[in-house]
Amino acid sequence: MVKKLVGLALFQTSVYILYISPGKILNGTAPILSDDFSVYSSPFPHVLILTAIVVGIATLALGLSLVIRINEEFGTIEEDKLFEDEI
Amino acid sequence: MIEHIAAIVVMLPIISSVFVMLIRNNSVNWLISTTASLITSIASIMMYFQISKNGNISYAMGGWEPPVGIEYRIDEFNALFIILISIASFLILLYARHSLVGELKENKISTFYSMYLLCLGGLIGILSTGDAFNAFVFLEISSLATYILISMGSDRRALLSAYQYLIMGTIGATLYVIGVGLIFVLTGSLNLHDISIRIQELELYRPLYASLAFITVGIALKVALFPLHAWLPNAYAYAPSVGTAFLSSTATKVAIYLLIKYLFLVYGYDVVYSNKIFVFVIIGLSILAMFGASLVAIFQSNLKKLFAYSSVAQIGYITLGIGIANHNGLIGSTVHIINHSIIKAAIFLAIGCIVFKTKISDTHELAGLGKKMPVIAILLTISSLSLVGIPGTVGFISKWYLIIGALEQGWWLVVLSLAISSLLALIYVGRVIELMWFHQPEDAINVNSKSLPVEMLAITFILTLATVYFGIDTRLTAGLAEIAVHNVLLGGQ
Numbered sequence: 001m002v003k004k005l006v007g008l009a010l011f012q013t014s015v016y017i018l019y020i021s022p023g024k025i026l027n028g029t030a031p032i033l034s035d036d037f038s039v040y041s042s043p044f045p046h047v048l049i050l051t052a053i054v055v056g057i058a059t060l061a062l063g064l065s066l067v068i069r070i071n072e073e074f075g076t077i078e079e080d081k082l083f084e085d086e087i
Numbered sequence: 088m089i090e091h092i093a094a095i096v097v098m099l100p101i102i103s104s105v106f107v108m109l110i111r112n113n114s115v116n117w118l119i120s121t122t123a124s125l126i127t128s129i130a131s132i133m134m135y136f137q138i139s140k141n142g143n144i145s146y147a148m149g150g151w152e153p154p155v156g157i158e159y160r161i162d163e164f165n166a167l168f169i170i171l172i173s174i175a176s177f178l179i180l181l182y183a184r185h186s187l188v189g190e191l192k193e194n195k196i197s198t199f200y201s202m203y204l205l206c207l208g209g210l211i212g213i214l215s216t217g218d219a220f221n222a223f224v225f226l227e228i229s230s231l232a233t234y235i236l237i238s239m240g241s242d243r244r245a246l247l248s249a250y251q252y253l254i255m256g257t258i259g260a261t262l263y264v265i266g267v268g269l270i271f272v273l274t275g276s277l278n279l280h281d282i283s284i285r286i287q288e289l290e291l292y293r294p295l296y297a298s299l300a301f302i303t304v305g306i307a308l309k310v311a312l313f314p315l316h317a318w319l320p321n322a323y324a325y326a327p328s329v330g331t332a333f334l335s336s337t338a339t340k341v342a343i344y345l346l347i348k349y350l351f352l353v354y355g356y357d358v359v360y361s362n363k364i365f366v367f368v369i370i371g372l373s374i375l376a377m378f379g380a381s382l383v384a385i386f387q388s389n390l391k392k393l394f395a396y397s398s399v400a401q402i403g404y405i406t407l408g409i410g411i412a413n414h415n416g417l418i419g420s421t422v423h424i425i426n427h428s429i430i431k432a433a434i435f436l437a438i439g440c441i442v443f444k445t446k447i448s449d450t451h452e453l454a455g456l457g458k459k460m461p462v463i464a465i466l467l468t469i470s471s472l473s474l475v476g477i478p479g480t481v482g483f484i485s486k487w488y489l490i491i492g493a494l495e496q497g498w499w500l501v502v503l504s505l506a507i508s509s510l511l512a513l514i515y516v517g518r519v520i521e522l523m524w525f526h527q528p529e530d531a532i533n534v535n536s537k538s539l540p541v542e543m544l545a546i547t548f549i550l551t552l553a554t555v556y557f558g559i560d561t562r563l564t565a566g567l568a569e570i571a572v573h574n575v576l577l578g579g580q
Contacts, residue, residue, distance in 0.1 A: 001250065004254055005254075008257055008258070008261075011258070012261055015261055015268065018268050019271075051220070052223075055227045059227070059231065059257050062231055062234060062235070063250070066246060066249055066250045066253065073246060082247060
C-alpha cells in the first residue's frame, strides 16, 4: 500500500515537471525584477505548481495516515491479502 | 454585500468548517453547520434571481481582474447546480443529527460535520469557478474531505474503501491536471472563458484532442463512468448513511457538471463532436454502464452496494444524454442530474432510517420489513420505483427527454437499450420491494426500541414526496434545466 502511494507521488512530481518545463526560455534567467535582464522564464507555472505541491502533500499525508489506521485495524498492509479477505 | 455573493457561497462553508473543527461540541456544531448550509442555500437562490434579472455574474476573486486573476463566473447552468447542492446538503444535515449519533463514535461527530462543510465548500467552488486550475484545487479539497467522510464509517472496511478511492481519485485529478497543463501550453490561459475563445483560433488539433482525452478520463474517474467506477460501490457501502446520501446526491453530480462544462463551454460542440471516436466511446460506455452495473446490482446482496451499483447505471443515463448532445438529450441529462440527486438522497436516507432501527446491511434481511416499519418501507418503495422511472415519478421525466433526444438523432438501438435497462432496474428494485412486502422473515427482525426521530422521518418523507411531485409538476426542474441548456450550453440558439 505504501509503495502505491510512493508511485502516486512520483506520478504527481512528473506532472509538476510537465508544467515547469514549457515555462523555461533558453538563455532566460529566473523571473526577478531587474533592469539587467529582459528574457526570463515564465513565473506562472511555478506559482501553479506550488499550489499543486501543497495539494500533493495533503493527499500523501492523508493516504499514509489511512495506511496507519488500516494497519491498526487489520494488522497488515498487504493489499492482496486485505482485498481478498475483506471486500 | 450583494456583489460578493459569489464568493460568500463558497467561503461560508469552508470558513465555518474551521470553526466546527475547533469547537468540539456536537450540538453546537450541528447548529453551525445547518445554519451555514441554510444561508448558502438562500444565497444561491438569490444569486439565481440576480442572474435571471441582470445576466451572468462575473466576480473577480481578490480584486484581480480576469483573465489574469481567478474569475468566478456564474450563469444559469451552474447557479442551478449550486442551488441543488446546497439545498440537498441542508436537508441531509437536518437529518444527520440523530443518524450520526447512532453510527459514529461521539468524538468523531465534530470532525464529520467539519469535513462535510469542507466538502460542500469545495463542491460549490468547482461549480462557481471559471478557472481551470482553481477547479483542480477545489476538486482536491472536496475529494480529500470525501476520503475522510468515507473512512469514518463504522465498518472497518470503510478504511479500505477510502484508501481505494484516494488512489483512484488522485490519479483522476492528476490526469485532469495534465490535460489542463496541455491546454495552458497551447493557449497560454487558464481562464475557461478565455480558453474557449482562444481554442477557436488553434490549428493544432492533436495536442488539443490529447488534452480533451486527459481531462475527460480524469473527470470520468470522479464521475465513476462505467469502467472507472471500481471505487464507488465500496465507498458508498461502508460510509456512514448520511455520508452516502450526501456523496451520491452531490459529489458525482458536480464532477458531471465539470465534464459538461469542458465539453460544451470550453472545447465547444464543434471541436468535441466532430471527433466521432469520442462520441462513440461516450455512448458505448454509457450503454455498458446501464447494462453492466444493473446486472451486477441484480445479483448484489449488500443493500447499500445494490443502490451504489444502480448509481453507476444511472450515471450511464446522464452521460448518454451528453453523448446524444442535442437539445432534448442535454435537458434529459441536466434533469436527470437533479432527479437522481433527489431519488438517491431519498433512498439512502430511507436506508439510514432502517439501519438506525435494525442494523440491517443485507437485502435478504429485509424480508418482512413492510410489517415492522411500514412507513419507511412505503417511502423506500416509492423512491425505488422512481429510480426505475415509472410514469408519475421523476425518473420517468428524464428518461422521456433522453428517449426523445435519441429518437431525434435516429438512434433506435440507444432507445431500445434505454428501455431494456429500465427493465433491468425494475428487476433489482423489484427484488427489494418483494422482500420487504411479500416475504416472511426467517428469524424475527431485531427492531430496537429507540423510536425513530421525527426529523429523520420528515426529511426522508419530504425527499420522497419531491420524487413524486417533480414527476407530475415538471415546471420547476425541467423548466429551469431547459433555460440552462438553451441559454448557456447551446448559446441561446
